Amino acid sequence: MSDHKLTATGRKDEGKGASRRLRHAGQVPAVVYGGGSDPQSVQLEHEKTWVASQKEWFYSSIIDLDVDGKVQKVLLRDMQRHPYKQLIMHLDFQRVNQNEAIRMSVPLHFVNGDTSPAGKAADVVIMHELTEVAISCLPADLPLNIEVDLSELKLGDTVHLSSLVLPKGVEIPQLKLGPDHDVAIVVARQGRVEAEETPAEGEEAAAAAPQAAADEGEGEAKGDAEGEEK
Numbered sequence: 351m352s353d354h355k356l357t358a359t360g361r362k363d364e365g366k367g368a369s370r371r372l373r374h375a376g377q378v379p380a381v382v383y384g385g386g387s388d389p390q391s392v393q394l395e396h397e398k399t400w401v402a403s404q405k406e407w408f409y410s411s412i413i414d415l416d417v418d419g420k421v422q423k424v425l426l427r428d429m430q431r432h433p434y435k436q437l438i439m440h441l442d443f444q445r446v447n448q449n450e451a452i453r454m455s456v457p458l459h460f461v462n463g464d465t466s467p468a469g470k471a472a473d474v475v476i477m478h479e480l481t482e483v484a485i486s487c488l489p490a491d492l493p494l495n496i497e498v499d500l501s502e503l504k505l506g507d508t509v510h511l512s513s514l515v516l517p518k519g520v521e522i523p524q525l526k527l528g529p530d531h532d533v534a535i536v537v538a539r540q541g542r543v544e545a546e547e548t549p550a551e552g553e554e555a556a557a558a559a560p561q562a563a564a565d566e567g568e569g570e571a572k573g574d575a576e577g578e579e580k
Contacts, residue, residue, distance in 0.1 A: 354402070354405075354407050354408075354411055354412075354413050354414065355413070355414040355415075355416060355421075356394060356398075356399065356402060356413055356414070356415050356416070357394070357395070357398075357415075357416045358380065358392040358393060358394045358415055358416065358417045358418075359392060359393055359417065359418055360390060360391070360392055360417055360418050361379070361391050361392060361393045362391070364391055369439075369440070372393055373396070373437065373439070376395065376396045376397065377393040377394065377395060377396060378393060378394045378395075378396050378399050378438050378439075378440070378441060379391070379392075379393055379439075379440050379441075380392050380393065380394055380440065380441035380442070380443060381440075381441075381442055381443070382415065382417065382422060382424060382443045382444075382445060383442070383443070383444060383445065384444040384445040385422075385444075385445025385446065385447055386445075386447075387445065390417065392415075392417055394441070396437070396438060399438060399441075400436065400438060403429070403438060406457060406494065406495065407494055408426060409426055410454060410455070410456045410457060410492075410494060410495070411492065411494055412424070412425065412446055412489050412492060413425065413426065413443070415443060422445055423445065423446045423448070423489065424443035424444060424445055424446060425443065425444050425446055425452065425454065426441065426442070426443060427442045427443065427444045428440075428441070428442035429441050429442075446489045447489075448488070448489050448490060449488070450488075450489075451486050451487060451488055452486070452487065452488070452489055452492065453484060453485070453486050453523065454484070454485060454492060455482045455483065455484045455485075456482060456483060456485055456492075456493060456494070456495055456496055457481065457482050457494075457495045457496075458478075458480060458481055458482055458483055458495065458496055458497075458498050458535065459495045459496070459497045459498065460478060460498045460500055460536070461497055461498065461499055461500065461501075462499055462500050462501035463476050463500040463503065465501060466500045466501050466502065466503040466504070467502075467503065467504045467505070468500075468503040468504055468505055468507065468538035469500070469503070471505060472541075473540060473541045474505050474538055474539070474540065474541060475538070475539050475540075475541045476500070476503065476536065476537075476538055477536065477537045477538075477539060478535070478536055479533070479534045479535050479536065479537060480533070480534075480535040483496060483511065483514070483522060483535070484522070484523065484524060485516070485520050485521065485522055485523075486520075486521050486522075486523050487519050487520040487521065488519060490519075491517065491518065491519035491520055492520075493517045493520060496514060496516065496517075496520075497515075498514065498535065498536065499515075500536060503536065503538050504538060505538050505539075505540065506538060506539075507536075507537075507538045508534045508536070508537050508538075509534065509535050509536040509537075510532045510533065510534055510535065511524065511525055511531075511532050511533055511535060512525055512532045513535075514535075
């Protein structure tokens, strides 16, 4: 687990008007809840928070949130973004109990795919069916990500959830639901080969078309002539 720090200050003004004023002042309204304590409204500096939000750890790691000098260990549970501007509108943080298991979705990092037998083959496509996985563990065991080694991947191979090498203390709750939930995360498939018309075939088709039209016209003319004789 890797700890990361954010700094916040408490706030008492709540409501849409107060949140709007905070955003205009370059602040992000947020709330901290859980852990057996009352919810607390806080605010964070937008620029520093935006920079942190570009990092993977922001979404899948324990964060040391310093609120007015008091550090609380939290997880990001929700982030509201502006529809088209680079603005964070609101954040939800959940306090963490170090003695209670948490459930989190962590990213999957795929490595050695390019150097695998499947990756070296020109006609094979490596499909990533999942990019993250839901895990359960104590906060101290929370990994930043889970690595998926594809060095041995060959055409026709499928990597399932049960194939993941998990860090100590980490489990995937979904696998307890039965074999049907052991879904694929990577599949090496045959690439689709487009059927292309060869030049010879194209030339033959082009030459045959005028001849076919001529034969059709000749047949119609012959039929008209026979009709007149009758």
